[in-house]
Structures are given as C-alpha cells and as structure tokens.
Amino acid sequence: MPAPTAQPAIDWLDANESASIDRLLQWLRLPSVGTDPAHDKDTRAAGQWAADHLRESGFDVELMPTGTADSPGHPIVLAHCDGAAEYTGPHILFYGHYDVQPVDPIELWNSPPFEPVVLAAENGIGERVVARGACDDKGQVHMFLEAMRAWKEGAGETGGGVRFTVLLEGEEESGSVNLEQFVRDQAEMLGKADVCLISDTGMLGRGKPAITYGVRGLAYTEVVLHSADQDLHSGLWGGKVPNPINELVKVLSGLWDDDRRVTIPGFYDGVRELQDSERKEWESLGVNPAKGLAAIGLSLDASVGEKGYSYIEREWARPTCDINGIIGGYTGPGAKTVIPSHASAKVSFRLVDDMDSATISKAFFAWCEARTPAGCRWEFDDHGGGAPATCATDSVPLQAARRAIARACKTTPAMIKSGGSIPVAGLLKDELGLETIFMGFGLEDDRVHSPNEKFELDCFRMGARSHAALIEELRSL
Numbered sequence: 021m022p023a024p025t026a027q028p029a030i031d032w033l034d035a036n037e038s039a040s041i042d043r044l045l046q047w048l049r050l051p052s053v054g055t056d057p058a059h060d061k062d063t064r065a066a067g068q069w070a071a072d073h074l075r076e077s078g079f080d081v082e083l084m085p086t087g088t089a090d091s092p093g094h095p096i097v098l099a100h101c102d103g104a105a106e107y108t109g110p111h112i113l114f115y116g117h118y119d120v121q122p123v124d125p126i127e128l129w130n131s132p133p134f135e136p137v138v139l140a141a142e143n144g145i146g147e148r149v150v151a152r153g154a155c156d157d158k159g160q161v162h163m164f165l166e167a168m169r170a171w172k173e174g175a176g177e178t179g180g181g182v183r184f185t186v187l188l189e190g191e192e193e194s195g196s197v198n199l200e201q202f203v204r205d206q207a208e209m210l211g212k213a214d215v216c217l218i219s220d221t222g223m224l225g226r227g228k229p230a231i232t233y234g235v236r237g238l239a240y241t242e243v244v245l246h247s248a249d250q251d252l253h254s255g256l257w258g259g260k261v262p263n264p265i266n267e268l269v270k271v272l273s274g275l276w277d278d279d280r281r282v283t284i285p286g287f288y289d290g291v292r293e294l295q296d297s298e299r300k301e302w303e304s305l306g307v308n309p310a311k312g313l314a315a316i317g318l319s320l321d322a323s324v325g326e327k328g329y330s331y332i333e334r335e336w337a338r339p340t341c342d343i344n345g346i347i348g349g350y351t352g353p354g355a356k357t358v359i360p361s362h363a364s365a366k367v368s369f370r371l372v373d374d375m376d377s378a379t380i381s382k383a384f385f386a387w388c389e390a391r392t393p394a395g396c397r398w399e400f401d402d403h404g405g406g407a408p409a410t411c412a413t414d415s416v417p418l419q420a421a422r423r424a425i426a427r428a429c430k431t432t433p434a435m436i437k438s439g440g441s442i443p444v445a446g447l448l449k450d451e452l453g454l455e456t457i458f459m460g461f462g463l464e465d466d467r468v469h470s471p472n473e474k475f476e477l478d479c480f481r482m483g484a485r486s487h488a489a490l491i492e493e494l495r496s497l
C-alpha cells in the first residue's frame with residue numbers, strides 16, 4: 021500500500037488557519053507561570069488544555085503527577101497513539117512544555133502578557149501573535165498539536181498513523197526539577213521510542229527554516245577560597261598574609277593559555293573533532309559575524325576565542341570555560357580597606373560531544389586543588405549541568421525531517437547547531453539512549469523570556485505544515 025499523502029492535512033491547515041490561531045490564543049490566555057505558586061491552578065489548566073487538545077485528535081492521554089506528596093510538581097501530559105498497523109517507521113517521542121516564564125518587568129509590555137493580540141506586519145516584522153509563551157513554547161508546541169489535529173480531521177488518522185508518545189512538562193522554565201525522576205520511573209515505556217522530536221529552537225533567519233542537530237552541554241561549579249578565620253585590616257595584614265580575592269583571580273587567570281584553550285589537563289579528551297565536511301557546510305550557511313557582533317554593540321575585533329576555529333565553530337563545535345560571577349570583600353558604596361576571609365567564583369563550562377559534565381567539574385576541582393595558594397583552602401560545589409547532545413546527520417528520522425521541511429517550506433532547511441543547552445536532550449540521551457531532532461521555527465527577535473514575546477504567523481504556518489509533512493515522510497520509510 022502506498023504511504024498516505026500529507027496533502028489533505030496540509031489543505032486542512034490552510035482552510036482552518038484562523039481557528040488554529042484562535043486555539044493558540046485560548047491556550048496563551050492561561051497564565052501558566054510554572055515557577056510561581058500563585059499560578060499553580062493556571063499552570064495545571066494549561067496542561068489540561070493540551071491534554072484535551074490531544075484527546076480530541078484521538079490520542080490516549082493522561083495527566084501524570086510528578087514530585088512527592090509533600091512537594092508535588094506540575095503534572096506531565098503524557099499522550100500516546102499506536103500508529104497504523106502497517107507502520108514500520110520510528111516511534112517518535114515529542115517533547116515540549118506548557119509552562120511559561122514570569123512576565124516581569126510588566127511595565128515594558130505594550131499589551132497585557134496574557135491577553136494575546138495578533139498584530140499586522142510592520143517594519144520587516146511579520147504578522148504575529150504577542151503574548152507570554154507565544155513562541156516559548158506554546159506557539160511551537162501548537163504547530164505540532166495542530167498538525168496532529170489536521171491529520172485526524174483531514175485524513176481521519178490519529179497521529180497520521182505514526183507511532184507517537186507525547187510528553188509535555190510544566191516545569192521546563194523552572195529547571196525541570198521532576199523530569200529526571202519521571203523519565204527514570206517511566207524508562208521502560210519512554211524507552212520504546214526511537215528518537216525524540218522537540219520544537220523549541222530557532223531558524224537561521226526569517227524564511228530560512230533549520231534543523232538544529234546538536235546542542236552543547238553544561239557543567240556549572242562554584243569554588244570558594246578561604247584563608248583567615250576573619251576579615252582583616254588591610255593596613256595591619258595586607259602584604260603579609262594571603263588575600264583570598266588576589267589569590268583566587270591569580271589562580272583562575274591560568275584557566276586559559278595564549279591560544280585561549282582551556283588548560284585543565286584532559287579537558288579536551290572527550291571532544292569530538294570537527295569534520296571537514298561539517299566545517300564546509302557551516303561555512304556555506306553565510307553566517308555574518310560582523311552583523312551578529314553589531315547587534316550587541318561590538319565590532320569584528322571582538323571576535324575572539326579558541327585559536328584555529330571560526331566564529332560559528334567556536335559556538336557549535338568547541339567547549340568553553342567562563343567565570344560567571346566573582347564575589348568577595350567589600351562591594352558597597354565608598355571605601356572599606358578589608359582583606360576578606362574568603363572569596364568565591366561561579367565557573368561554568370559549555371561542553372560538546374562526548375564530554376561528561378561530572379568529569380569536567382571534577383577535573384576543574386583537581387586543577388584548583390593542585391594550585392592551592394599558601395595559607396588557603398578550597399571549598400567546592402558542583403551545581404550539576406547536562407550532557408551535550410548531537411543527532412547523527414545521516415540518521416533516518418533526521419533525513420525525513422529534512423525532506424518534510426523542504427517540501428512544506430519550499431526551501432531546504434539549514435543544518436545548524438546551538439551553543440546553548442537543552443538539558444532534556446542530554447537527559448533523554450543519558451537515560452534512554454535517544455537522539456533528539458530539534459525542529460523549531462522561532463526567530464532571533466521573538467523576545468522569548470522578555471516583554472512583548474511574539475511568534476510570527478509565517479513561522480507557525482511553516483512549522484505546522486512541516487510537522488504534517490513529516491508524518492508522510494515517516495509513513496514512507
């Protein structure tokens with residue numbers, strides 16, 4: 021039997037677009053600020069809303085509790101469909117989140133964040149929905165939800181006949197604190213999936229869809245250097261005992277060599293080297309460093325980083341080390357001549373495949389230990405992090421996603437990576453061995469996490485069609 025075509029579903033999306041957008045507006049009206057207990061009911065309602073949507077599209081849906089009786093978390097929407105009897109393609113795990121970031125500073129919004137508005141195109145910005153969550157992540161998840169609805173309504177098949185598990189959490193914006201336990205508890209069921217699909221990333225630019233096939237991991241640490249058991253007078257003690265701030269900055273300044281490579285022994289051991297083919301492909305994307313730098317008030321002379329790698333390679337293919345905060349001594353108004361008893365720094369590392377977060381933190385602490393200044397001692401804190409995740413570019417589902425986007429958007433998607441971290445991808449890789457394909461349709465100026473967050477209808481359209489077309493590609497495998 022030939023695979024069913026996506027055309028009826030795509031036609032349905034076209035014919036019912038205003039109803040699709042209305043549904044998105046309904047969802048956006050539920051203020052699901054997951055981190056704020058005052059919004060617990062709203063957050064749950066937003067989860068319930070997504071559950072109802074999937075149920076209407078024929079999925080088996082459950083709202084699964086998370087956390088413990090003493091400290092319950094927001095429920096996870098778990099939905100499933102078996103697919104057509106003859107389906108032989110991969111079982112897809114779709115992940116998204118229904119919680120949103122807090123809205124402050126509220127005075128910078130041009131319209132109330134939970135009263136979504138649709139604004140007409142202007143100054144190069146397309147017609148768009150403005151609301152908290154418009155893009156991150158309700159708008160992006162809604163593309164998938166509507167593609168499911170379109171296959172059900174337009175072609176009469178739940179999930180388009182593909183085997184799907186859908187997992188929508190309500191705690192992504194507050195650290196996904198209960199997700200790891202949930203994934204462990206449900207490992208047997210979730211592990212039946214072959215690949216994970218996430219829509220929470222961006223395109224290369226307006227009208228330039230992209231597949232993000234890798235994100236970096238993270239190791240986040242804090243180190244405290246202690247010396248005297250009390251703060252000291254700098255006149256009486258300065259110059260004859262260690263000053264923990266002086267000593268700390270001296271030690272940390274040794275973290276990079278002249279080529280801006282990290283000096284911790286073994287740091288690069290796990291790094292997967294950049295392939296020539298990848299290098300060429302990235303070069304052909306035409307990313308313009310001058311333009312990117314100008315957007316943050318810098319010129320090309322600020323394009324500094326590890327020697328031997330380009331602007332984009334430093335973000336997508338190389339690990340980094342950064343001091344994110346440094347604390348010690350007197351920082352109030354005026355002068356205070358103090359030698360503090362201790363000083364601390366928050367130091368983090370962005371990781372690439374196949375580096376391991378805990379190994380890197382440990383190596384950093386050992387490196388500090390080996391450089392302990394005389395008269396000082398360290399205190400170390402590993403704040404954790406997440407694994408990097410890269411999907412093999414020749415993977416069958418990734419190639420299917422590529423063809424789907426090319427067809428739905430009438431342009432070949434760029435294959436990009438992101439320097440950021442999406443911990444769930446690392447978690448699914450570590451716990452279930454799943455690779456993740458990021459099929460997102462956001463734009464750099466969508467103001468996610470900021471006032472006046474928006475999602476352009478053109479992006480929504482491309483995303484919904486691409487997800488509908490993906491089903492046909494999967495059915496043809």
Ligand SMILES: [Zn+2]
Nearest residue numbers: 156193468469
């Ligand atoms: Zn977010």
